[in-house]
Amino acid sequence: MLSQLYTQTTAPSPTPREGSSAVGFSFEVLPPLKGTGTDSLFKTIETLVPFGPRHINITTHRAEYVYREVQGGLVERRRLRRRPGTIAIAAAIQQRWGIPVIPHLVCSGSTKEDIEYALLDLQFLGISDLFLLRGDKAREESMYQPTAGGYTHALELIEQVNRFNEGFFADGTPMKVKGTPFEFGVACYPEKHEEAPNLESDIQVLLEKQQNGAAVAFTQLFYDNQKFYRFVARAREMGVNIPIVPGLKPLTKLSQLATVPKTFRCDLPLALSQELRRCKDDEAVKQVGIEWALEQCRDLVAHGVPSLHFYTLSAVDSIRQIAEKIY
16 A cells, blocks of 8 residues: 555655645544543544545554552552554544554564564554554663563564565464565654764665665654755665655644754754744744744645655644645
8 A cells, every 4th residue: 555655756856846736645643542532533633634644644652651659658660551552543543534544563662472463453454554663762761672572673673574474473483374465664864863873874774674665754853844855865865765755743832942852853943943932922833833834845845745744743733724725
């Protein structure tokens, strides 16, 4: 499915072109917090479905430690998964709206067995597209630590999926019947991954992902299109020829001036940061975020990107307003 959704393999044009309005649209959602139900999530999807998404990505989240007071003034440490249900949510979206879904599978917090059972469940449900990535370190870790029986790098996860497609379980046991093979997308970073020593080595990892079957790459969010264009041009020079889809997230809160660069390891352009500092409240930030992202989108479309991919957390209404002007 992914290879059919994304057929453009050329780099963005170095100069804008006129009349490009057929650019694709997709977005990413989070499973609801444990115990909160699906109403908010489904409202997000209902808001954005009218713009004809090519697919909807669904994140997955590892368990983490939480601390709770117990009797006697003691504190108990427990592991809790706050957002379960990635596969179930993917199935519900596909059944309800008939839109292709791309659930995330991550190394972080997962064992080989966890991944294997997830692949089996997805195959039973007829979901054959995946987004494979290492995932974030746990909050209590100073640096990423693989789960016992799990993986250190996304390339190892890719290898397991490829072996599954070939008809072998993680322990090498052959399957009696192979199902529909999975296609998968991967992550990439216009301003490099935080753990990469330099951009070229990070692109080399992306090239290896392509060589091992990746059909498309989705970028980390960014706010400077020139960095995206330079990244894509360098990736093409190094042999990456799969579609590279820009990931975008409109700013909506004053606090994001500090948190977004820290959390996502991306720079805010000087003009944007200066404009945000003039804002007195979140509503003003939201309007600045919409205008900045809208100009980003128009410029990306003019330069011939294959699609626009949006991260929806706390930004659904902003994305709706942007999409109304682009699509």
